[in-house]
Amino acid sequence: MKKRGIAQKIGLLSFILLVLSITFSCEKEAINKTSSDGGTIGNTATTTTTTTGNTTVIPNTSFNPYGIWQRFGSPKGYKTDLAVGNIPGEPANRVYMCEHPGSPSEGLYKGYINGNIITWDSEFGLPNAEFKQVNNYMTLYFNVGLPEDAGKYARGIWTNTCGPLSKENTNENGSVGNLLFWTASDLGCGDIQVTVEGVTKTIDSYYSASPSCGSTGCANFTLPVGVYSYTASCSSYTWNGTISCTNNGCSKMQFIQ
Secondary structure, eight states: OOOOOHHHHHHHHTSOHHHHHHHHTTOSOOOOOOOOOOOOTTSOOOOOOOEETTEEOOOSSOOOOOEEEEEEOOTTOOOEEEEESOOTTSOTTEEEEEEOTTSTTOEEEEEEEETTEEEEOGGGOOOOEEEEEETTEEEEEOSSSOGGGSEEEEEOBOOOTTOOSSGGGOOTTOOEEEEEEEOSSOOSSOOEEEEETTEEEEEOOOOSSOOOTTOTTSEEEEEESEEEEEEEEOSSOEEEEEEEEOTTOEEEEEOOO
């Protein structure tokens, strides 16, 4: 490996202390979660995901970076929530990043994602960050230090440590809502297992029209209001994404081939 020149060193020193604290707090993080290779919608491969606490490692397939993510495996125990797109009341490509207390860069940061590049609002003075899939997890790399030292992320929840994603998502009064996952036909792959917040429910029936929340044979969840990530799979297909849970509402997600 060639040594960096003087000009490169000077360039690195121009980054503000905030950038360094966010990036170098990631050190070489142990990969403590695994997942077998899996298929995308439409193929015949099966997918296995590993769930620990509130985070689920995504399968090594084509993916959508939009959703709620949480950092894992930090040697110093630093925690970060990352909300990529679909934030209520914000543009579709808005990004929120919450560095939890204990991190040298504690606080809430906002930006926008284009492809897999996040550009932060100018007030934060952060360089662009690359958010991409590496093996069975995601990395957030600020172009400082080595790419392999970047923070690692898995699908999770927004903890409200830096405040709710929107007023609609606050749970200050203990408000809850309902989620329902269903199919309109037999997909020919057996029962569908749906996981939200580490809890797995089964879809073993189908409906010709949209069913009501709580309907038998669907995967039903009752949760505090907020935005949740879900994963689902049967013998031939896999699905993942996010769904909003509203106060006393019934949010539905239909799975198709």
